Amino acid sequence: MNISIIGTGYVGLVSGACFSEFGFNVTCIDKDKNKINNLNNGLIPIYEPSLEDLVKKNVKAKRLSFSTNLAEDFENSDAIFIAVGTPTNIKNNKADLKYIYEVAKEIAELINIDADPKLIVTKSTVPVGTGKNIESYMLNYRKELKINLNFEVASNPEFLREGSAIEDFMRPDRVICGVESNFAKSILEKLYRPLNLRETPILFSKRETAELIKYAANGFLATKITFINEMADICERVGADIQEVAKGIGLDGRIGSKFLHPGPGFGGSCFPKDTRALSEIGKEVGAKSAIIDSVIKVNEARKVNMVKKIKDALGPLKNKSLSILGITFKPNTDDMRESPSLVIIPELIKITKEVKVYDPAGMSIAKEMKEFEGVTWMNDTYECINNTDAIVLITEWNEFRALDLYKVKTLLNKPVIIDLRNIYKPDSMSELGFQYVSIGRGSI
Numbered sequence: 001m002n003i004s005i006i007g008t009g010y011v012g013l014v015s016g017a018c019f020s021e022f023g024f025n026v027t028c029i030d031k032d033k034n035k036i037n038n039l040n041n042g043l044i045p046i047y048e049p050s051l052e053d054l055v056k057k058n059v060k061a062k063r064l065s066f067s068t069n070l071a072e073d074f075e076n077s078d079a080i081f082i083a084v085g086t087p088t089n090i091k092n093n094k095a096d097l098k099y100i101y102e103v104a105k106e107i108a109e110l111i112n113i114d115a116d117p118k119l120i121v122t123k124s125t126v127p128v129g130t131g132k133n134i135e136s137y138m139l140n141y142r143k144e145l146k147i148n149l150n151f152e153v154a155s156n157p158e159f160l161r162e163g164s165a166i167e168d169f170m171r172p173d174r175v176i177c178g179v180e181s182n183f184a185k186s187i188l189e190k191l192y193r194p195l196n197l198r199e200t201p202i203l204f205s206k207r208e209t210a211e212l213i214k215y216a217a218n219g220f221l222a223t224k225i226t227f228i229n230e231m232a233d234i235c236e237r238v239g240a241d242i243q244e245v246a247k248g249i250g251l252d253g254r255i256g257s258k259f260l261h262p263g264p265g266f267g268g269s270c271f272p273k274d275t276r277a278l279s280e281i282g283k284e285v286g287a288k289s290a291i292i293d294s295v296i297k298v299n300e301a302r303k304v305n306m307v308k309k310i311k312d313a314l315g316p317l318k319n320k321s322l323s324i325l326g327i328t329f330k331p332n333t334d335d336m337r338e339s340p341s342l343v344i345i346p347e348l349i350k351i352t353k354e355v356k357v358y359d360p361a362g363m364s365i366a367k368e369m370k371e372f373e374g375v376t377w378m379n380d381t382y383e384c385i386n387n388t389d390a391i392v393l394i395t396e397w398n399e400f401r402a403l404d405l406y407k408v409k410t411l412l413n414k415p416v417i418i419d420l421r422n423i424y425k426p427d428s429m430s431e432l433g434f435q436y437v438s439i440g441r442g443s444i
């Protein structure tokens, strides 16, 4: 089987590398010439564990290649995946589908009406009805095209998580396929057959159902995080421990222990934009989601509240120097999209003497962002901490989990840690003489 994947970002590149690892021939396409040049020279554009090795292995085996030109392999492709971005359209909060339609137009132009039909698969997260709308758009753009005879569109939303993307793609909890014909079903069955060995559930549904499953999943997970964040606020006021609350409710099989980690609010390339898009989908069809609307509002307020938390812990900040550990929206990625740090740090820059920042992977992207203008970039954790009045830990990278706390104490002007991810134990920190402020566990 030959596959083309349009959009070589987090999803496109990981899907391409993994499908080629399954044994298929994959061409990853992107309009960003620089990215494709780099990939052709062995340079991986994103930070994602194990991705580099997988890409190199499959390029060497000649199963994976990169191009800026969709036309090159189009004729030979059994399936054409669309994995371009669907960011928020800031004018209306809906998913912006301009890249999707750019690609739909390009595909429509390339379809050979005398050849076998082409299966187009949306892997991008797209609002319900987009698969159908892409078909209508293509039929309208090129009048001689016929649905089923020349092409059709299926939905195969992606659930990988940055930071564990390869593992998630190779060992998913499930695969969701929205199809409208046996032709689409049989191609997707073949593409995911390698997962049968692991008995991965592969769910086939109508296209609209598949499109909604993706938003419903992200909406639910965002709600779970927001819920535990609110419980953490209550814990702080009543003297309860959110870690124990999370464990106590998570052991209930109906609730489950995942996504019950309190923090500074969710961010990243998916939850914020997908909750906004889901809210708009609901409004558009007359089924407004009060839950999702609250989740969005509560989460936005939470990021701002983190600054208040820091102020409350440290008192006047005007003459204080802070060290920030971690700025990406989560560990093991360089993705800065909608990270809570983008709200917290600009405010800290305004009200403190100095903000020093260290992150293991996010700094090269962050250095170009206006939100970080005025910070001092540091090359490692201890250099960052040195001579500052407090540490603010925003992202729980592994290397921050086992700091040499004696060394930290000697480097800091005062032994203060504000841990927005609860990676240390309050009792141990107190024994070591730290003023340790965390989430939902009171402050010592």
Ligand SMILES: NC(=O)c1ccc[n+]([C@@H]2O[C@H](COP(=O)([O-])OP(=O)(O)OC[C@H]3O[C@@H](n4cnc5c(N)ncnc54)[C@H](O)[C@@H]3O)[C@@H](O)[C@H]2O)c1
Binding pocket: 006, 007, 008, 009, 010, 011, 012, 029, 030, 031, 032, 035, 083, 084, 085, 086, 099, 102, 103, 123, 124, 125, 126, 158, 159, 160, 161, 162, 269, 270
């Ligand atoms: N990042 C994630 O963790 C994740 C997880 C699941 C689903 N998704 C969804 O997958 C989609 C892609 O997300 P991403 O994070 O990989 O995006 P991304 O921004 O990392 O990558 C998108 C790529 O598409 C390219 N592109 C845009 N228009 C193009 C065109 N006309 N032709 C060729 N290339 C084009 C861009 O240059 C870019 O490299 C989104 O809909 C997202 O919601 C993302």
